[in-house]
Amino acid sequence: MLKDGSSTSARGFRAGAVAAGIKASGNPDLGMWASEAPCVAVATFTQNSFPAAPVILSRDRLRTHPTAHAVVFNAGNANACNGSTGLDDAREMSELAAQALGIAPELILVASTGIIGHRLPMDLVRTGIPRIQLSPDGGHAAALAIMTTDTRPKECAVSLEIDGREVRIGAMTKGVGMIHPNMATMLAFIGTDARLEPRFAATALKHAVDRTFNMTTVDGDTSTNDSCFLLANGLSGAPTLVGGSAKAERFVVALEAVCTDLARKMAADGEGASKLLQVDVTGAASEADARAAARAVVGSSLVKAALHGEDPNWGRVFAAVGNSAARVDTTRAALWIGSIQVARDGGGTGVSKDEARAQMHASEVTMRVDLGLGSASARAWGCDLTEAYVVENSAYST
Amino acid sequence: MLKDGSSTSARGFRAGAVAAGIKASGNPDLGMWASEAPCVAVATFTQNSFPAAPVILSRDRLRTHPTAHAVVFNAGNANACNGSTGLDDAREMSELAAQALGIAPELILVASTGIIGHRLPMDLVRTGIPRIQLSPDGGHAAALAIMTTDTRPKECAVSLEIDGREVRIGAMTKGVGMIHPNMATMLAFIGTDARLEPRFAATALKHAVDRTFNMTTVDGDTSTNDSCFLLANGLSGAPTLVGGSAKAERFVVALEAVCTDLARKMAADGEGASKLLQVDVTGAASEADARAAARAVVGSSLVKAALHGEDPNWGRVFAAVGNSAARVDTTRAALWIGSIQVARDGGGTGVSKDEARAQMHASEVTMRVDLGLGSASARAWGCDLTEAYVVENSAYST
Numbered sequence: 001m002l003k004d005g006s007s008t009s010a011r012g013f014r015a016g017a018v019a020a021g022i023k024a025s026g027n028p029d030l031g032m033w034a035s036e037a038p039c040v041a042v043a044t045f046t047q048n049s050f051p052a053a054p055v056i057l058s059r060d061r062l063r064t065h066p067t068a069h070a071v072v073f074n075a076g077n078a079n080a081c082n083g084s085t086g087l088d089d090a091r092e093m094s095e096l097a098a099q100a101l102g103i104a105p106e107l108i109l110v111a112s113t114g115i116i117g118h119r120l121p122m123d124l125v126r127t128g129i130p131r132i133q134l135s136p137d138g139g140h141a142a143a144l145a146i147m148t149t150d151t152r153p154k155e156c157a158v159s160l161e162i163d164g165r166e167v168r169i170g171a172m173t174k175g176v177g178m179i180h181p182n183m184a185t186m187l188a189f190i191g192t193d194a195r196l197e198p199r200f201a202a203t204a205l206k207h208a209v210d211r212t213f214n215m216t217t218v219d220g221d222t223s224t225n226d227s228c229f230l231l232a233n234g235l236s237g238a239p240t241l242v243g244g245s246a247k248a249e250r251f252v253v254a255l256e257a258v259c260t261d262l263a264r265k266m267a268a269d270g271e272g273a274s275k276l277l278q279v280d281v282t283g284a285a286s287e288a289d290a291r292a293a294a295r296a297v298v299g300s301s302l303v304k305a306a307l308h309g310e311d312p313n314w315g316r317v318f319a320a321v322g323n324s325a326a327r328v329d330t331t332r333a334a335l336w337i338g339s340i341q342v343a344r345d346g347g348g349t350g351v352s353k354d355e356a357r358a359q360m361h362a363s364e365v366t367m368r369v370d371l372g373l374g375s376a377s378a379r380a381w382g383c384d385l386t387e388a389y390v391v392e393n394s395a396y397s398t
Numbered sequence: 399m400l401k402d403g404s405s406t407s408a409r410g411f412r413a414g415a416v417a418a419g420i421k422a423s424g425n426p427d428l429g430m431w432a433s434e435a436p437c438v439a440v441a442t443f444t445q446n447s448f449p450a451a452p453v454i455l456s457r458d459r460l461r462t463h464p465t466a467h468a469v470v471f472n473a474g475n476a477n478a479c480n481g482s483t484g485l486d487d488a489r490e491m492s493e494l495a496a497q498a499l500g501i502a503p504e505l506i507l508v509a510s511t512g513i514i515g516h517r518l519p520m521d522l523v524r525t526g527i528p529r530i531q532l533s534p535d536g537g538h539a540a541a542l543a544i545m546t547t548d549t550r551p552k553e554c555a556v557s558l559e560i561d562g563r564e565v566r567i568g569a570m571t572k573g574v575g576m577i578h579p580n581m582a583t584m585l586a587f588i589g590t591d592a593r594l595e596p597r598f599a600a601t602a603l604k605h606a607v608d609r610t611f612n613m614t615t616v617d618g619d620t621s622t623n624d625s626c627f628l629l630a631n632g633l634s635g636a637p638t639l640v641g642g643s644a645k646a647e648r649f650v651v652a653l654e655a656v657c658t659d660l661a662r663k664m665a666a667d668g669e670g671a672s673k674l675l676q677v678d679v680t681g682a683a684s685e686a687d688a689r690a691a692a693r694a695v696v697g698s699s700l701v702k703a704a705l706h707g708e709d710p711n712w713g714r715v716f717a718a719v720g721n722s723a724a725r726v727d728t729t730r731a732a733l734w735i736g737s738i739q740v741a742r743d744g745g746g747t748g749v750s751k752d753e754a755r756a757q758m759h760a761s762e763v764t765m766r767v768d769l770g771l772g773s774a775s776a777r778a779w780g781c782d783l784t785e786a787y788v789v790e791n792s793a794y795s796t
Contacts, residue, residue: 394782
């Protein structure tokens with residue numbers, strides 16, 4: 001893990017942002033993230049049936065060619081549910097970025113995040129884009145500019161060695177509400193100077209996303225704008241990675257580490273959240289079962305509220321597992337809160353409530369459900385449900 | 399609709415309850431609901447894979463014989479996730495009730511509600527059951543005794559005429575948290591003096607439950623204890639109702655009216671709720687689509703929080719629909735909040751926010767999503783998400 005890593009940590013990546021006036025706060029809200037060289041580009045997008053205009057545009061472009069040069073993005077307005085004018089606006093946004101960078105619009109991807117159902121203020125986008133200055137240390141500025149209700153930027157980078165060459169992966173994400181990713185998180189930008197064979201890039205990204213962002217939930221609502229981009233420009237000079245080799249496998253592990261770090265940061269910064277919850281499901285009959293059960297626990301409003309109250313109300317955890325599609329045997333399930341086993345054989349262990357409660361006092365709480373049926377496992381991340389979540393989402397239009 | 403109706407409104411039904419000490423509050427918490435004559439009995443139960451012991455027992459008894467005489471019930475303890483001792487306790491509870499009523503234990507059904515994962519205090523059950531006095535106007539006392547976090551009892555009754563005979567249906571329910579029924583609501587007891595052919599009874603109950611209790615959500619968590627019982631003793635003297643006849647259809651309509659009334663009462667009393675939300679989905683390609691979309695909207699944390707803040711944030715409604723399995727065309731969907739159309743052709747109508755907000759000021763708010771794809775429709779009920787929900791579910795073990 002690189003100290004002070006960002007989405008521009010890999011060679012040849014630059015970023016920049018300006019305050020265009022889209023966010024009411026006046027904070028930076030419009031930016032670009034670009035590679036000096038063209039990239040193999042793959043992405044995962046929301047499965048919401050009302051995808052935002054930038055999702056439709058970016059998805060279509062990558063379907064034709066897995067190649068891109070840059071992503072232009074804004075926060076403060078999702079450009080979602082705006083009918084066909086939304087698509088025109090997304091397209092114009094890409095054309096303005098292409099003009100600024102001196103490349104073809106087809107090589108530009110677009111990402112927007114913010115309120116749904118309001119037209120993008122194109123006058124602000126038109127005056128803002130030419131003002132963006134790209135720089136190799138612009139990753140931090142970009143990470144600030146993609147924030148909406150996030151309280152802090154989310155970035156990280158790693159380096160690994162491939163055939164004697166240092167390869168880097170740098171990334172940033174945003175998203176702390178309407179977070180229940182289904183293919184990708186709200187917005188994620190991952191840039192690497194590795195050289196990736198396109199099919200391997202797609203497989204590696206899907207693998208990482210499925211085990212990280214897709215195992216994160218804040219409030220059970222999948223956004224209309226989820227987009228996770230992986231751009232690989234090959235500037236490390238390391239040989240092309242193709243699926244199946246040991247070095248490709250090392251890249252997959254590193255990519256998953258980056259995504260895990262960012263997924264945890266998103267869950268920890270969930271709207272109103274005071275605690276990060278990590279749930280491990282072990283002993284499942286299948287990996288699909290383990291994933292479903294882990295997601296059900298981190299997604300349960302009642303588990304989340306109990307976590308907030310530091311209440312070791314383990315019946316709610318089993319009830320949540322019982323609401324997933326996972327196969328269970330009610331006489332075999334066991335549960336640990338932190339290091340304390342609170343249930344075995346489907347019933348309570350009789351451990352004192354105070355002893356279990358003490359395990360929930362930290363800002364990071366772990367639970368493990370063992371289903372006692374097989375050897376499959378999965379891990380998911382979520383957060384507590386607090387009064388602040390309700391205030392944040394009822395008092396303001398976000 | 400009968401004035402002051404209850405679960406003992408139909409001829410031959412009696413109920414009673416005592417304060418056995420299971421609830422910490424000292425309120426009534428143990429009761430029986432019985433018919434003078436044996437009944438055709440059908441039920442729907444939770445689909446949670448960790449069903450409570452009383453669910454397992456009652457389900458098994460009805461699987462063998464669709465016949466019952468009474469239901470013994472308690473609140474304050476769910477008798478769920480207690481391993482095999484839970485089942486022993488449920489069985490003993492039915493035996494104690496059978497003894498008190500002078501009938502065979504196999505004719506007794508059992509229902510429990512309350513905290514999960516704690517053993518039922520059988521000493522209190524043993525001393526409590528013999529103290530229960532049944533009476534024909536005991537329905538109200540029973541409705542109070544099944545309450546947990548409910549703030550008010552939920553009862554109703556209707557009468558209809560079949561071949562010159564008055565037939566009545568009387569019912570009570572409880573449940574305002576862990577409410578996201580999947581086959582039935584938390585607890586529902588429906589007694590009728592109609593004479594029902596068993597298969598027709600099962601079909602009529604499933605039809606009513608699917609369109610009422612199963613279209614209600616408070617917090618997206620399906621309970622371990624959901625049970626909906628329909629007991630028909632035939633004491634009205636009206637002829638046996640068999641599926642397919644016009645009079646049977648009238649009974650189905652009346653049964654659905656009872657269940658609708660109670661489903662609305664449950665959603666309106668949702669934990670912490672200040673507003674009832676009714677969502678109609680029209681123009682869907684199929685009924686399954688309409689149901690999925692309507693449930694997704696009433697179940698969305700973000701829609702619920704916006705409702706609390708009286709914020710006509712309609713993008714959240716479309717995003718919720720987009721997260722259901724329903725087929726949508728993003729250029730055709732329309733949305734009304736109350737009588738104001740806020741979206742058409744998948745985009746905003748430009749109506750002023752204040753005008754739309756005014757439609758959300760009442761304690762009951764309606765929304766209609768028209769998908770513009772077909773003629774199927776469905777209705778669902780939910781409530782707002784408030785700070786009080788979080789407080790209630792984090793500060794206490796419920």
